[in-house]
Amino acid sequence: MNFWQRIFRLKKKQTQVNATGRLNAIKMAKKTGTxxxxxxxxxxxxxxxxxxxxxxxxxxxxxxxxxxxxxxxxVSGIVSESTTEKLMITDGLDQSVTMSLVGQGEAARLARYSAGQQLHAGDVVGTASQKILAQSTEAVRIYVVWSEHQVPKVRFGSVYAGQNIWQSEDDFNDKQADD
Incomplete structure (x- = not known):
C-alpha cells in the first residue's frame, strides 16, 4: 500500500467514526486503534x-x-490506578485520563483493575443504581479529567452510554459557519 492510500484510509476511518453511533464507534476503536x-x-x-x-x-x-x-x-488505554471511585488510564496519546465518581457511595461504583491492564473505549467498567439516582438528580457525578492536554471538543447535552461524543474539527467549524 502506498503513501496516498494510507492517508485516504485514515481519513475514511475518522469520517466513519464521526458518522456512526455507539456500537460502530466502539467496534472501530477496538479493531483499528482509532x-x-x-x-x-x-x-x-x-x-x-x-x-x-x-x-x-x-x-x-x-x-x-x-x-x-x-x-x-x-477512552482506550492502559490502567495506571484503579479504585471503586476512580480509574486512571494512559490513553493512546500518552495522556493521563482520570474517570472519577463523586457522590453517594452506594449509588455507583467502578470495578477494580490491575495496573498495566488494557481497556478499550466503551468497555463496561461499573454500574449506577437507577433507583437511587431517580430519587436525587445529582446523587452522583462522573468526571473525566485530562491532566496534560486540552479536552477534546465534545457535544454537550443528553447522551447515551457509549455514544461517540467527540466533535471533530470539521464538525465544529461547520457548526460555527451555520451560526
Whole structure:
C-alpha cells in the first residue's frame, strides 16, 4: 500500500467514526486503534466548569450526571490506578485520563483493575443504581479529567452510554459557519 492510500484510509476511518453511533464507534476503536471518546453513561453531559465541586471546577475535563445503568470507559488505554471511585488510564496519546465518581457511595461504583491492564473505549467498567439516582438528580457525578492536554471538543447535552461524543474539527467549524 502506498503513501496516498494510507492517508485516504485514515481519513475514511475518522469520517466513519464521526458518522456512526455507539456500537460502530466502539467496534472501530477496538479493531483499528482509532481514537474515540464515548459517553461514560446515559445522562446529561455538561462542561466541568458547571460543577458544584470546587476541586473539579478548574480541571480540564467534562462532567456527566448519570441516569443509571452501566458505566463505560470513555477512552482506550492502559490502567495506571484503579479504585471503586476512580480509574486512571494512559490513553493512546500518552495522556493521563482520570474517570472519577463523586457522590453517594452506594449509588455507583467502578470495578477494580490491575495496573498495566488494557481497556478499550466503551468497555463496561461499573454500574449506577437507577433507583437511587431517580430519587436525587445529582446523587452522583462522573468526571473525566485530562491532566496534560486540552479536552477534546465534545457535544454537550443528553447522551447515551457509549455514544461517540467527540466533535471533530470539521464538525465544529461547520457548526460555527451555520451560526
Amino acid at each position: 481514537l474515540v471518546l464515548v459517553a461514560p453513561a446515559t445522562g446529561q453531559l455538561r462542561p466541568i466548569k458547571e460543577s458544584h465541586d470546587e476541586h473539579y471546577q478548574a480541571a480540564n475535563g467534562i462532567m456527566l450526571i448519570p441516569n443509571g445503568g452501566n458505566l463505560m470507559l470513555p
